[in-house]
Amino acid sequence: LEETILVQKPGGEHIINEYNRTKSLEDETRRKLVNILTADMTEKNGTSPPRQVKEKYARGIVALFPYLSDPFSKNGYEHYYDGESGTGYLAWRIKTIQRGLAKERRASFEGQGTSAEAGSGGPTVRRQSEFNPETTLSEDECKEAIAFMSHSSDEDAIKKKMKLTFDYRRNMILDPMQSSDVLTVFPRFKDIKGLIEQDFILMFGEGVSGKLLEKWTTAFKKKVIQQCKKLPSTSDLEELLLAAETSTGDSDECVNIGWDSDLSSIILLLHLIPPSAQGWKRPGKVSASQAEKHLVVFKK
Incomplete structure (x- = not known):
């Protein structure tokens, strides 16, 4: 397999000739070998090829080039x-490819280059809020407002209190020790619309x-589905794609899947998050399908 791939690719015969001549490969030639084979692998199996596929290619390398095997490892490859x-x-080469594709996706969504500024952001970034409250509550007053909201049934009063406690809540989100408690401290997010x-x-x-929702169906949604x-x-991915491409009139199909078309396309973003450079064994990592199960559904 490896020999067939190398013969068909530019530079492949040079790799074979160098090995036949020296029974080894220079570092630069070895990198070319890896680049050619990973390009072929990802072309045929996607950017996250299964373990058995990667092992197959690794075995093929040492089968074609026996002197490149490692005598001190279990299998030599x-x-x-x-x-x-x-x-x-x-x-490592596959991870490099994945990171490159992730940068391209970000650039395509933003319509800009792949600069660090274009990809920066997130809920923990400190930004200047557009809201300037007329009244600033002390910490004790915020706690009183939180206690009031927990037991009140007056939605208008709760919305006013939520405005007054906005800065308190924002500081919670920016604090890694408190950010996971936001829905516990402010549970009315889950049952009061808006x-x-x-x-x-x-x-x-x-x-x-309003910009995201305005542009989602006309600009972003189609790109997400294509990617x-x-x-x-x-x-799981096929179900979400089916729901995302289902028209709003086909409500029965969406009900069977669990998400409507627009929300399905938003959830697809989970599948576009690139794997960690440290691999799936890094503690705390979950798959896109597992992450979907942790979503909180809010009332609009």
């Missing part, structure tokens, strides 16, 4: 790919708050 640790030349939107408007202003169709197929 672990320096090209070690399935136990997820490391090796092939694995509170999420209100916070978003307070943070970014009226002009920004996800290039990913390795899974049953």
